[in-house]
Amino acid sequence: MSRPRTQAERLAATRAALLKAARTIFAEQGYAAAATEEIVRRAKVTRGALYHHFEDKRALFDAVASDVAREIAEKIDAETPMDDPLKALVVGTGAFLDACLDPAVRRIYLIDAPAVLGWHRWREIDAPHGVRSLREGVTAMLVAHPVDGLAIEPTTFLLAGAFNEAALWVAEAKDEKTARREMDRSLALLIERLFVPSRSPRARARA
């Protein structure tokens, strides 16, 4: 294992080492300040290996960001119940905030990715993951309780933007614990009041 014999093993091992090292350096220094030389040193390969595996520095970052997106989605899916759409949205959002407790996730995925890859590519990466599950949640809510004029796509992106900013706000707050509690409460209220038709959230619990 330490010295992989086959080509495929070498390939996979080097690629994995590059991705892991790149993730660390990108997270610590940001994309722009991250030197490829430092990444390959940490991965114990040379820049030749990097450019053999990835077209350029941007492609390496793209791969790292895609990994991060997939991991976020996995954490969300793992915690999200399937029976209650409202609960799924609230719990899923909490899981997203949990995932964003990792500074690497915030730096790479929330801060740098839109600038480095462009908003379009960023959303493309996210499409099969975060936005998809969010859209499913929104759809489930709007099917159960249609709100006149509230369209699925705009609502999905509105909430996605709100959640992203929520994660950054919590992380940057002086008292992170308190901020998180406040944000959890406000987020739950936002979701409930947006989707739930009855006057009081309590009324819905009895339905």
Next chain:
Amino acid sequence: MSRPRTQAERLAATRAALLKAARTIFAEQGYAAAATEEIVRRAKVTRGALYHHFEDKRALFDAVASDVAREIAEKIDAETPMDDPLKALVVGTGAFLDACLDPAVRRIYLIDAPAVLGWHRWREIDAPHGVRSLREGVTAMLVAHPVDGLAIEPTTFLLAGAFNEAALWVAEAKDEKTARREMDRSLALLIERLFVPSRSPRARARA
């Protein structure tokens, strides 16, 4: 005027030229790809002038981003009525989306600024402008109709994030006009349902 005599006039003229040129190049190419050489060429000065006025490229971008933020806030304030808090929020949000019709605003302020300056500095720049007026709107609403558990600060940033993403989503949509209409409607509903206590938005109009 064409050849300013006093030092103060030269200074101001050069600085203005640099800011204008930088804004164009930053918007067209993005911060990373924007070469200082091209900026100064467009401003008809040399790189010496740039580094005389700004500590580094980042400081130049900071100044440009601050200008953009101020202009956005001015457009919002100009259109926002002071009497009705709910209307002020909805109309103000529309004005924000209008300001973001300019690709330079989106690229510089929404996409690049958080990555180049960091989220903290980004919000610091925005603090006396966008976030301030938004916070005032949120405060006015919550004072008039308190919602149990809905705190001012988290709500302000939730909405800020939603609005930013809304602007980018509209800009990137295939049919921008339709997207804008859908987003306007969903945004208004989000705001109304979040803040207005009565069951139906119509009921509020009679209050």
Next chain:
DNA sequence: ATCGGTACATACAGACAGTATGTAAATCGA
């Protein structure tokens, strides 16, 4: 065994940000 291709390593070239130094014009004190 060997021959071809894969997976790297090394060396090099171009671009670019930042710095150090030079200079002309404006301002200020006598």
Next chain:
DNA sequence: TCGATTTACATACTGTCTGTATGTACCGAT
């Protein structure tokens, strides 16, 4: 009003970093 000094730049240079071109060792098929 005239010399000294500071201001507002311009020019030249250096170090760093990305991407590329070329070289090489090793795996794999025949």
